[in-house]
Structures are given as structure tokens and as C-alpha cells.
Amino acid sequence: MPRQKLIAGNWKMNGLAADLEFLDAIGPAAAAADAEVLICPPATLLAEAARRAGAHGIMVGGQDCHAAVSGAHTGDISAAMLRDAGASHVIVGHSERRCDHGENDGIVRDKAVAALEAGLVPVICVGETQQEREAGRQEAVIAAQLAGSLPENRGQRELVIAYEPVWAIGTGLTAEPEDVQAMHAFIRSRLPDPASTRILYGGSVKPDNASTLLGLPDVDGALVGGASLKADDFIPIIQAGCRESQLFR
Numbered sequence: 673m674p675r676q677k678l679i680a681g682n683w684k685m686n687g688l689a690a691d692l693e694f695l696d697a698i699g700p701a702a703a704a705a706d707a708e709v710l711i712c713p714p715a716t717l718l719a720e721a722a723r724r725a726g727a728h729g730i731m732v733g734g735q736d737c738h739a740a741v742s743g744a745h746t747g748d749i750s751a752a753m754l755r756d757a758g759a760s761h762v763i764v765g766h767s768e769r770r771c772d773h774g775e776n777d778g779i780v781r782d783k784a785v786a787a788l789e790a791g792l793v794p795v796i797c798v799g800e801t802q803q804e805r806e807a808g809r810q811e812a813v814i815a816a817q818l819a820g821s822l823p824e825n826r827g828q829r830e831l832v833i834a835y836e837p838v839w840a841i842g843t844g845l846t847a848e849p850e851d852v853q854a855m856h857a858f859i860r861s862r863l864p865d866p867a868s869t870r871i872l873y874g875g876s877v878k879p880d881n882a883s884t885l886l887g888l889p890d891v892d893g894a895l896v897g898g899a900s901l902k903a904d905d906f907i908p909i910i911q912a913g914c915r916e917s918q919l920f921r
């Protein structure tokens with residue numbers, strides 16, 4: 673059974689209420705696409721985004737969650753709260769969280785477990801730095817991140833992996849297609865259920881490189897940052913995902 677492409681937009685710390693018009697702008701492309709579309713707005717917009725996205729068959733997700741269900745954690749948001757606001761997914765372990773907030777693999781795993789327990793699909797991010805790649809350590813780094821970040825017993829519950837080389841995020845630098853395919857195949861070889869787990873690529877995915885990246889056999893979708901902020905950029909990426917999904921049928 674082919675894996676359906678998942679095209680996910682991560683708005684990061686961008687977006688005010690007026691920007692949710694984006695969902696209506698991409699709605700027809702998303703509804704027509706033979707690919708799943710997920711938008712992860714800031715938490716302030718999540719509930720309204722879920723309401724508007726539902727009309728177009730677009731899913732919404734959080735950008736992070738706390739590992740606890742509730743409690744004295746000022747400023748944090750639990751997975752159950754995201755679910756309550758209408759989210760179906762949550763990104764955990766994004767390199768900006770790992771770097772800016774000191775989140776290590778154990779914390780990421782706890783968050784992924786909390787997501788699963790709340791009924792969310794965790795999108796677990798891994799990626800090497802430029803220094804690690806230049807030292808030829810990328811596979812060792814990713815293997816360690818996977819071993820440390822993935823929940824051990826998740827039964828039949830879905831999770832998604834996002835491979836995001838840190839040096840490609842927001843830089844306009846994209847990994848070479850053969851390097852992306854090699855890393856995705858490596859990641860797949862380390863997964864307990866390789867055939868059914870979707871592995872997204874993230875890092876400067878743009879309309880002009882989306883077809884190439886999404887056409888790689890082990891790339892099951894994209895996690896898009898900057899190009900998910902403008903409908904004119906994101907629609908061609910959805911359409912590329914849709915085309916490549918159909919080619920695999």
C-alpha cells in the first residue's frame with residue numbers, strides 16, 4: 673500500500689488572526705489534492721484555524737507540547753489541550769526547540785508519548801548540523817536521535833518522522849536529492865514499521881524544488897517553514913505532493 677504524501681506547513685512564530693485567510697486561499701487546492709495537508713499555526717490561532725480548516729479537509733497541528741497532561745507549567749500547553757482545540761498532530765523535537773529550549777532526545781520522546789496518549793500524531797523531527805555532516809557523522813547523529821526520541825511501545829498508533837538537516841532550515845540551502853534519499857532510506861531502515869511510517873523532508877522546500885524532493889522514493893511529504901506562509905508558495909507544493917502521490921499508484 674503506497675504511503676499518501678503529507679504536506680505540512682509550520683508557521684513557527686508567525687501569524688495573526690487575519691492570516692487565517694490563508695486557509696481559505698489554499699482550501700480548493702487542498703481539497704483537490706491526493707495528499708494530506710496539515711497546517712501548524714501558533715497556538716493562539718489553533719482553535720480558529722481548526723474551525724476554518726475543517727471546511728477544506730485541512731488538518732491542523734501544534735508546534736510543540738508539554739510532556740505532562742496538566743499542572744504548574746506556566747506558559748506551556750499540553751497535548752490534550754491541543755487536541756481539545758482541534759489539532760490532530762503536533763510537531764515535537766524541532767531543531768529550534770532542541771536548540772533554543774535545550775530539548776534533548778529524552779524530552780522529545782516524553783512529548784511524543786504524551787502526544788500519542790492524547791490521541792495526536794507526533795511529527796518527530798531529527799536532523800544533523802552542518803558541522804556533523806562535514807565530519808561525516810550524519811548517520812550516527814540521526815540514528816542516536818531516532819533511538820532516543822521515538823516512543824518504545826506505540827502499538828498501532830501513527831507517528832511521522834521529519835528529517836530536517838539543521839543547516840538547510842530557513843537558509844535557502846537544500847540538501848542534494850541523493851543525500852535526502854540516502855538519509856530517508858537510512859531512517860526507514862531504523863524504524864520498527866518502515867513500510868507504513870511516513871518520513872517528511874524539511875529544509876528550504878520551495879515551489880521550485882518540491883517536485884524533485886517529493887519524487888524521491890523514501891520522501892513521503894514535506895515539512896515546510898517559510899514557504900507555508902504564503903498561499904502562492906504553498907499551493908504549488910501541495911500540487912507537487914499530489915502529482916508525486918499519483919505517480920506512485
Ligand SMILES: O=C[C@H](O)COP(=O)(O)O
Nearest residue numbers: 682841842875876897898
Ligand atoms: O519546520 C519547518 C522547517 O524548519 C523548514 O523551514 P524552512 O522551510 O523555512 O526552511
